[in-house]
Amino acid sequence: MKVNQINVESNMNVSDLIDNFDASGVLGAGRVARARNILVDMIQDKDMNVFMSLGGPLIPGGMRNVVSKMIKEGHVNLIVSSGANLTHDLVEAFGGAHYRHEGKDDEELNEEGIGRIADINVGSDDFTIFETEITKIFEKIASKRKVISIQELLYEIGLLVEDENSFIANAAKNNVPIFAPGIIDSMIGLQLWIFSQDHDFTISAAGDMPYLSDIVFGSEKVGAILLGGGLTKHYTLASNVITGGLDSAIQITMDRPEAGSLGGAPLEEAKSWAKAKCGSNLASVVGDVTVIFPLIYASALDKINSD
Template structure:
């Protein structure tokens, strides 16, 4: 049996070339990681250009501390994504910057010395305890406003996570904030693991003497509506964990994803969802048979800006 083969074209790099031109070199080469990155970039542009496709994006890991905040806010502002599912930690760090805090670049310092200096480390990113003290003060002011707003017989202090994040986004005044852009552009944000974060800790402490109750199941009512309202569903998965599975499992209601991109550092051998290739989702009907899928192994803070920058030249 003869298998049709396409020759590998060696990559050419030139001075002042555009990112999209580099991606063309990746595509023409078409092997190993470069080919996968090029296919993911083409698929990203195709998903965004598909008028009937609603794009659900999930974001796990320290994407905001890792510098991805403005990119996600930009995508929301330009309506390139319709739904964002993320960790409570990324929401926390988005708010930290909205409240005047910062993330700092450095590496190599002794962690015990950092502890004494009031600095927390996320790989090569540093945060200051003082910024979290401001975060605590500001988020409690917002919780207090929301608690008073919900203090009526109708609401009984109960609010969904999605609505909580929307209300917070309306209150904060920061054009670069993911939460704020989502609130003003009516892009839904879900954070099913919100309690596992500094934001969740502050919420728990606030509820000790205030009437503010999260209804997690209520989110699923709204999320399922969004799935059913979508003619086609595209997925962008940065990392794995709870955000990835929450997004994928919900698409079961519509027969699974029509197209998706995954960027992860996790491995498939352990059987965890985080490292599972998207093709595995077909066996669970979380991705449709015949769906267009692209898997890239690597750091999302490197690869996603690259594929998105190249895709921008192809987005109509």
Template sequence: MQVKHLEITENMTINEFIKQLDESGVLGAGRIAHATNLLADSIKDPDTQVFLSLAGPMIPGGLRKIVRDLVANKQVDLIISSGANLTHDLVEAFGGNHYKSTGEDDEVLQDSGMGRIADIYTHADDFEVFEEEIQKIFADINQEYKQLSIQEFIYEIGLRIDDDESFIKMAAENNIPIFAPGIIDCMIGLQLWIYTQDHDFILSAAGDMTYLSDCVFKSKHVTACMLGGGLPKHYTLASNILTGGIDAGIQITLDRSEGGSLSGAPLEEAKSWAKAKKGSNLVTVIGDATVLFPLIVAGALDKIKI
């Protein structure tokens, strides 16, 4: 079959563009179309649960509202996130911002109270507000609870946020669980450690496993949508070993496979561990998730409307 070359036409819709990628069927274009169609089918199917994992700087990188809207519209059913993405959601919930790079030297940035994530800046003043506000939330939670699982803890934080653009708040309001197995490795974890130096409060990582396993067992089918790799990707896949693996998966990554890391591993490798079922529908899209995921979501939602 011949490659059908792309044609950009005036006033074409996002769905028409994705259809052309699908008809071309080659290289990155074909993978983007595959991921778009798979996400659309998964969102539409009432028997399929969509597990979204967030690694890397997805929230400071511009995806905060997209994730928030997917949660608010109940188009994802469960989130597994790095602690950093939760932290950056809260930074904005407390009035802070993320800023575009101006190309300053990193030592100059340090002197001016700025931190850098690639070409994204954060300001120390915003983190000072974060520290003050999160300590207040810890204290309020601690009035009711002496011990919580990580998922329960994030849920309680979400109930206490006054920002409708926060995906943590939207998840709490819509009863969509957020798991963050690496939450100690972020500013939330550091502030929690500081809080627990003179307060009686325990955060249980093992406490999440019963609820997460229940979510897996109750799901007829699971589609995992994984942005980046690392711990969130592994936690997403490993949790589904309990039922023989995910039924479908979308991975968007810039990592390579040669080093043997999970972040760069092709999804097909997950079949050998029963983290993905035999015959599962899997697609790995190589590229920047902050660019590709909005395109895939836009195409999927446009397809659903038709």
């Protein structure tokens, strides 16, 4: 089959552009189109539960509203998040913000109480407010529960957060469970440890497993949207080993496979571990999630709404 050249027109929408990628079918354009097509199939398949993993600085990087929209639209049924993305969601929920980096020297930023994430800045004042507000929430939850799983904790936090754009709040309100196996490796984890020093309050990581396994066993099919690599990707894949692996998945990552890391591994490699089923529908895209996934999701919505 020949390669069709990509055409760009002045009146073209994002779906038309990715249809052109699909017709070309090669290199990165073809991978993006394949990921879009798989995402459409996952969303439209009413027998499929869709898991989403959030690795890397996606919330400070501008993906907060996208994740919340997917929850509200019923396009995702379970989330596995890094502790950092949870923290940054709550920073904004408590009135803080993320700012564009203006090129200042990092030592100067340190003096001004500003932390840098690539080209994103976060002020220490916003984290001070975060620490105060999350402690108030912990106190409310600890008054009812002495031992709680991570997923249950995040559900309770979500019910107490008043922000229509918070993905934690939207997940709680729409009964989309959030799992965060690496929650301690974050500012929210640090505050949990500090709080536990003078409160009878224990977080059970193993407490998540019965509920998670029930969801996996109760799913006729499971699809996955893997944004970034690392722990969140592996937790999503590994949770489905008990049923022979994922039925469908897309991943977007900047990691490369040569070093042998899971983050850069193509999804096909997961078949050897039974983390993805033989015959499963998979697509791996190498690129920046904050660029590629909004394009894919916007195009998928256009496809779905035009059917």
